[in-house]
Amino acid sequence: MCFPRSSDEVAAAVGVARRHGRAFVARGSGTGLAGGATPLDDPVVIVTTQMNRVLEIDPQARVAWVEPGVLNLDLSRAVGHLGLHYAPDPSSQQACTIGGNVGTNAGGPHCLADGVTSAHVLAVDVVLADGTATRLGGLEPDSPGYDLRGCFVGSEGTMGIATRIAVRLTPDPPCVATLLCAFDSVEAAATTVSGIIAAGVLPAALEMMDAPITRAVEDFVGAGYPRDAQAVLLAEVDGLEGGVAEQVDAIAEVARANGATLVRVAADDAERALLWKGRKSAFGAIARIAPDYYLHDAVVPRTKLVEVLRRVYEIADAHEVIVMNVFHAGDGNLHPLLVFDQREPGVWDRVHAAGTEILEACLDAGGVLTGEHGVGIEKRDLMPRMFSPDDLDAQARLRDAFDPDGVANPQKVLPRGSRCGELQRVPEGTWI
């Protein structure tokens, strides 16, 4: 394990790994949920937490150069006095690093209107698998040639390690309003989500929580989340004052039309912050219900939300596991949480079976495997469920172009057998 402080030291660490025939894995704060930073087969772990400086801020161009170990929220704080912020805001934003965000192409509640990490990364200085350093992308509005920066963002450390990142800074909106809407059923909340978008409103964020998770976060933050609601929606709109007021009215109207039992607009910044703290603490608050959880991450078309959610609850019931839903409703990014106590015998099998079925239900509804957490180890073997052998082969060859020896975070993202001609997995019991 090593803690480099500069790009040169990262390159040196990669060099040492290569000389000793080891793979290498980059690690930030270790808040990832798909096992992307989990070291497999004793690699050199290159921890970026000491590379935590904001190197350069250009308020005119609204660009900052940062090291990969800078914490997401620290970056927003560092530019707050300029009326700017870094828009992607994963729930773990107070703890997760920008480098990790780049690796997973992280999202967050406010990515509904602002776009995910890739839309906010202009350039990346990387150390490649052979130890050389290069810059992908650039600050100019349209870099000539292929968008290798776009390949790198979301590559989960399989194409090298980011050592300096140029991020776009977003101006703080002049006016923000946050609405809390409560419903008697999950369906009513989900229908409201589609209704809001259909009404022509694109909120800055649109989040949903079901009853058990709402109660758990309310126990932690005391933000005034209704404990008796079956589902709550948290909607945020921003922009110019007049436009915001109009959008608040439009959202409230759709919510009431769908039978909302409560529509409340946060009175001030403090209340707004508390509501968001609740939403962003949801996963961590799970231990108030059971000691272990398995958090999923899939995206379904917004119009299918109601039926997919119904299916999720049915699958969990059938496998006798508790499921809770807290997610980015606006972009159909589901986060079903399977909650359990691993000391209960046999529970792992039920949780895994339920998890796989849920993901398949999402795929069947026209969804995708991951919205923002990445593939890592967790979803790797489900990739063939979504991609054809040709798709996987193309991805494997792209990866090979960056890392021909397969030493950068091996065994992640792509399942064994992704390359054409590579021995496909042999079914158990087959004679060869």
Place this chain on the structure above:
Amino acid sequence: MTGPLQLDAETLNACVSCGLCLPHCPTYRVTGREIASPRGRIAAMRAVETNEAPIDDAFRAAMEECVSCRGCEPACPSGVQFGKLMETTRAALPSPRSRVRRGAEWFGYRVVLPRHWLLITCTWLAWLAQRLHLVPARVGLPRLSARSLARGLELPTGGTPDAWLFTGCVMDAWLRDTHRSAARVMGATGARLAQPTNGGACCGALHLHAGREAEARALAERVMQSMPGVAPVVVDSAGCGATMKEYGKLLGSADAHAFSERVRDFSEWLAHQAAPRLRPTGIQVVIQDPCHLRHVQKAHGAVREVLAPAYELLETADDGLCCGAGGAYVVTQPELSRRILDRKVEALRAAGGGADPIVVSANPGCMVQLRGAGIDARHPADLIAEALDE
């Protein structure tokens, strides 16, 4: 599951490893090492508790690196009681191998701290050494005052006062003038005060943090006896106050719970009295929340409330991260303590607009730590006493 550390299984299980505690941990912030974070320490405790790892020097070092600031507790969405886990773990660690260290700990915890007269004698010796320029500045010993040491606190001892002013051990020896300020301010509200019957005693906080639970319990019993009755027990040391508010948990008795209910931080008590008249000074003051006031007592709001009429208050942008004093931590982990302090000083200067600001801190440990770094650190009681409009 109860393993070698005797940790409560449910408390240990409450951590889901989400990592939201990391940025709130001072040692993680300065090292970036997982094992120096609450999540890493809990993982290590689990490994030992399930017999996957031994209690070795690495484990001991990892546990001793924790400042016990408990900044991770309010940050934890699952409400993990990290302080309890750490205290229990430390109590289960075998005594250190180094004889010098064992001797020094015995002398400090067993001999000096419980005997206030001895602590005062040692303080006189330190005063003498200081005058002879034998104490290097980096030790961070505050400038001791013979005038203050020679003069007792002008308060009746025992009786049935309206409020007790707890005097403590090190605070009474090194910062008795702050007790005088506290007494003056409290007196200005019209309250009749008294000090504990034994004149001054250690509350056991340092022992508890060091895993010396039995000694802490004995000291807690003695403190409770020294302030009988129902009157509030006012404490002007945030670290002591936090521990005294947890005597109920420590001792488990009804008496201890009742005593803990009576404990108030100085500012917390003052905020609930008829406010003494203060004149606005126009002076800017940066607030440094002692960890045990903010994370444990959650009484840091009161400091702002009582100071606001007289001072212009400035906040730091570091989420109330620790200053690295941590009771005995500054002595046991000087290097980490210094790095945490450097970060704090930077945050305080930034809050003060770049120049060296006046900093208010309600804990003697923090005051001494910050003064060691050249910061003009004052106690809320001192600042309010200066602004009293008498």
